[in-house]
Amino acid sequence: MAAGRTVTIPVFDFSGPMDAGETARLHRAAAGIGFFHATHPLFDGKRCSQAIQLARGFFDLPAAEKQALAIENSAHFRGYSEMRNARDWREQMHFGREEPAGAHRLSGPNLWPVSGEWRSEILRLIADFETAGRDILNGISSGLRLPPDQLLPQEEAPYVLLKLIHYLPPPDGQARSGVAPHVDFSWITLLLQDDAGGLSACTPEGQWQDIDPRPGSLIVNIGEILQFATSAGLRATPHRVMNRTRDRISLPFFLNPGLDRWIGPIPLAQRGTISAAPEPEHVHRVLPISAATPFHYGEAEWRRKGQGVWCRDCVSA
Ligand SMILES: O=C(O)CCC(=O)C(=O)O
Numbered sequence: 001m002a003a004g005r006t007v008t009i010p011v012f013d014f015s016g017p018m019d020a021g022e023t024a025r026l027h028r029a030a031a032g033i034g035f036f037h038a039t040h041p042l043f044d045g046k047r048c049s050q051a052i053q054l055a056r057g058f059f060d061l062p063a064a065e066k067q068a069l070a071i072e073n074s075a076h077f078r079g080y081s082e083m084r085n086a087r088d089w090r091e092q093m094h095f096g097r098e099e100p101a102g103a104h105r106l107s108g109p110n111l112w113p114v115s116g117e118w119r120s121e122i123l124r125l126i127a128d129f130e131t132a133g134r135d136i137l138n139g140i141s142s143g144l145r146l147p148p149d150q151l152l153p154q155e156e157a158p159y160v161l162l163k164l165i166h167y168l169p170p171p172d173g174q175a176r177s178g179v180a181p182h183v184d185f186s187w188i189t190l191l192l193q194d195d196a197g198g199l200s201a202c203t204p205e206g207q208w209q210d211i212d213p214r215p216g217s218l219i220v221n222i223g224e225i226l227q228f229a230t231s232a233g234l235r236a237t238p239h240r241v242m243n244r245t246r247d248r249i250s251l252p253f254f255l256n257p258g259l260d261r262w263i264g265p266i267p268l269a270q271r272g273t274i275s276a277a278p279e280p281e282h283v284h285r286v287l288p289i290s291a292a293t294p295f296h297y298g299e300a301e302w303r304r305k306g307q308g309v310w311c312r313d314c315v316s317a
C-alpha cells in the first residue's frame with residue numbers, strides 16, 4: 001500500500017464559462033481520478049479560512065452545549081455526534097436546508113447552538129456551497145455534452161448536507177482511521193480542509209494516495225449518484241481519512257438531487273466506462289457498482305439515513 005504518497009489532481013477555475021477544451025479536461029478528470037481542485041469566486045482564500053475557523057469555533061464550544069444538539073434529538077438527521085470506533089474517530093455536526101418540518105420526512109429545521117451567530121453564518125455557507133456546487137455540476141454536465149443544468153435543473157431544490165468534522169488526534173500517537181474507505185452518495189461533494197492532511201483517494205490503479213490541501217480552493221469528488229447516472233462513465237472515487245498526530249478540521253458539502261427526483265441512467269453521446277484495479281480494502285457504498293435500475297432519490301436517502309442502510313454489504317435492512 002502506497003501510504004503517504006501524494007497524487008496531483010488537476011485544478012479548474014469556475015469563475016466564468018468554460019470553453020470546450022476545458023470541459024473536456026474536466027470530463028477526463030471526472031472519469032479518471034474522480035477528484036479535482038476547484039477555485040470559485042465565493043471561496044477565495046479568506047473565505048475558506050473563515051469557514052474552517054467557524055467549524056473550529058463550533059468544536060471549541062463546551063461539551064454540554066454540543067451534547068444538547070445531539071443528532072438523536074432531531075427527526076431530520078441534523079445535529080452533533082461523536083464517534084470513536086475502529087472505522088471512525090471524529091466528532092461532527094450535520095446541517096441542511098432550514099425548513100419547517102413536514103414537506104418530506106428528511107426535510108426540517110436544524111439544531112442551533114444557543115450562543116453566537118451560527119444560524120446566519122452556516123446558512124450563508126450552505127447557500128454559497130450550493131451556488132458553487134451548481135456551477136461545478138453544470139461544468140461536469142457540459143463535459144458530458146449535456147445541457148448544463150440537465151443533472152440539476154435550475155428550478156430543482158437539491159437536498160444538501162453540510163458537515164463540520166473534527167478528527168481527533170489518535171490517543172496513542174499511532175495513525176488510525178478517521179473515516180473508513182467509502183464513496184459518497186451524492187451528485188458531487190465539495191470539501192474544505194485545513195492544512196493537517198490525511199485525506200486519501202484510491203486511484204484507478206488501486207493505490208491509496210494523499211490529496212494534499214491546496215489553500216484557497218475546494219476539493220471536489222464525484223459521488224455514487226453521478227457514477228450511476230452516467231452508467232459508470234464518471235468515477236465515484238473511494239476515499240478515506242487517516243488521523244495522524246494532530247487534529248484536523250474539514251467541511252464536506254454534499255450536493256444531491258431533490259428529494260422527489262427519480263434517477264436513472266442518462267443516454268450519453270459519448271460512452272466509456274471507467275476501469276479500475278481491484279480496491280485494496282472494503283469500500284462502503286450504497287449502490288451495487290453495476291446498478292442500472294432507476295431509483296427514487298428521497299426513498300434511497302431515507303433507507304440510508306432513516307433505516308441505517310449506509311453500506312449495501314455491511315448493513316442490510
Ligand atoms: O474529511 C474529509 O476530508 C472527508 C470526509 C468524507 O469523506 C465524508 O464525510 O464523506
Ligand SMILES: [Fe+2]
Pocket residue numbers: 182183184189239
Ligand atoms: Fe466522503
